[in-house]
Amino acid sequence: MDLKTIPLSAWLGIFSTSLFAFAAIFAPLIAPYGLSDVVGDVWEPMSREHLLGTDNLGRDLLSRMIYGARTTLTIAALATIVSFTLGAFLGMAAAVIGGWADQLLSRGVDLLMSIPTLIFALVVLSVMPANILTLILVMGILDATRVFRLSRAVAVDVNVMDFVEAAKLRGEGRIWIITREILPNALSTLVAELGLRFIFMVLFLSALSFLGLGIQPPEADWGGMVKENKDGIIFGIPAALIPAGAIAVLAISVNLIADWILNRTTDLKGGRGGN
């Protein structure tokens, strides 16, 4: 890969995504104040001491943004991993095995998808113990339905290729066919989707937190911070817009990278996208 061929838009995406990732990883080192220290007045404007001002309880907004990045990115990333491992494996298995296994899995997924995700998550989270593990699993499993459909569709296409038939004729097992013959050919599509799903996870988590069922206070996450500061908007205080803006910027930057990957790793036959 030649660095010079990366388009400007992808550089922009890489730059801001790394900035967020850097903030998340080194949060305790770079945050000027503690996560829940009350350091000033309620909703102080931006100043030298508080670069982004303070929030509804007088905590430093920049520090909470930095810690929030950590929570938001970690949980979204873990949930994406759960959703991809589960969805991609089951989707490809359904395509390769076919028959009743495919029917069972696909109809099960249809059933899950027929209930609006947010409502389903609200119901489940309100009866389950509210901790981060439950949150990740619920988000991961609900989102896996989308990945399942995508990877099944891609795998069905690859599964009818002659080289898969050649492998079956050879007597290869299903695990080999899924991991060695189909997965490498589905990977570019899945990687591009990975970026998109990650963003949906961030939005999903923010929505849950905003509704009070996601990350519980005093822990900070961007969705929860919008909720905490939303009343300030009435008084013309922009504190709620900062985490909201961060979510938007992250979404756009990850998408810029995903677009570039989708264009770059087109299939070797020279099809889709690239030209």
Add this chain to the structure above:
Amino acid sequence: MNDAHFLDIRDLKIGVTVREPGTPPRDITIVHGVSTTLGKGKVLGLIGESGAGKSTIGLSSLAYGRGGVEITGGEVFVNGRDILEMGRSGLNAFRGREVSYVSQSAAAGFNPAHRLIDQVIEATLEHGLMSKADAEARAKELFAALSLPDPETIGDRYPHQVSGGQLQRVMTAMALCPKPDLIVFDEPTTALDVTTQIDVLAAIKNAIRLTGVAALYITHDLAVVAQVADEIMVLRDGVTIEHGSTKQIIEDPQEDYTQALVSVRSIVHQEKQPDAQPLIRMENIVAGYGSGPDVIADVTVDIYQGQTLAVVGESGSGKSTLARVLTGLLPARSGQISFDGRTLTNAQKDRPLDDLRDIQMIYQMADTAMNPRQTIGTIIGRPIEFYFGIKGQELQNRIAALLEKIELPADMASRYPAELSGGQKQRVCIARALAAEPKVIICDEVTSALDPLVADGILKLLLDLQKRENVAYMFITHDLATVKAIADSIAVMHLGKLARYGTKTHVLTPPFDDYTDLLLSSVPEMELGWLEAVTASRKMESAGN
């Protein structure tokens, strides 16, 4: 304007900008200064392998470049005007009126939602050349001239209601309808079966003669173009190799490359006699897909150790289905397969690993038969590892030995399929089959997607390997020239049944049954006047009956 040079292509240069993902765009020249002229009513055959630039040159006479192709230099005069200088509206008035085009795949060239006649006269009406009634009358005349059945009413049908060969002739009628001066035929018979091809070819030739239109006839099959063209231009890598009258090219080719094209398929194969005991006997096989009708019915064939059984037939005759039954991917509905004296389980998934190893397969499309994400080394090494459990250095040695057998350099092992040419890919597929050290290899149309010279090399390699490894082939093909070159015994299939079966000499010696006769006489031969001779003798026969 000069009738003898009404099409005048001067020093044509054509380039294309390649935009591979991850690399900066590159400009490649694909046609390097080709010049030619064509008189009114003459037919020029453009012949060459894939990538020779023949279609690109053909399309340039419509001032058109397909998929990013750009005409970068030279002039194309049609009727005395340089069409490359024409503006958009000038070209719109010119295309389809003075020059029209017949594509390879007529099925893709028609809109399935409209009746044939409306599509045939569309260009004529668009250019305001005739009234609707006149255009329809002309279309019907053309249908008759192209020997289509029911010329008065066939135009009322939809594209899916006529056969592929008929559709190709309707497309020719569409091109002829606006009375153009020139038609570009781009491989019009390549996708057709031989028995259909001969009808289409005769119809096209007849229509050209009747209407006095000039034509550029693009094909990779010299025997076909020899039947219709007055002159032939041989192209290779965008350069003219030789240009002369058809008679001179066929009978007295000057350049080495042309000589190779003319003498292609001259492999002489000494037929072997069947042994007492066949290696594989497929007995009374009946098979079909899903709950559909039987695709093959009551077929019995034998395959002998170290010999080749050629299974011949048109598309839809059931020859590939027979192969799928042998592999076990499609278990037979009834009948049995015996292998080395014992009965083979019908379903592939129930067969022991050794039986799977003994029957290997090579596919028609080498592109899709190899995983694009695996290296050549992995592709041909996997069967060795899988069946024999060989790993490490020993595996590398075996891979190198296999590459040597298929006449490819050892460093190919680290390359990916996309980096290989078509012929090399097919060689790798042969190596993958050989790696399992099988007793029989099923070759499913392995040469039909390749250029004639490359296909010749593959056939020679297969014969050579058969001698050395004593492996049997079940060779499925629609190409009788290939069959003559390699078969020991032949099974002619027609509509799912065996039309004729026996040793090569037996099958190819008269008296023939009707179907075998039709099939054999339809294979184009590389001599002038062959088409007329065959059609004349067929007319005599039908008159005699």
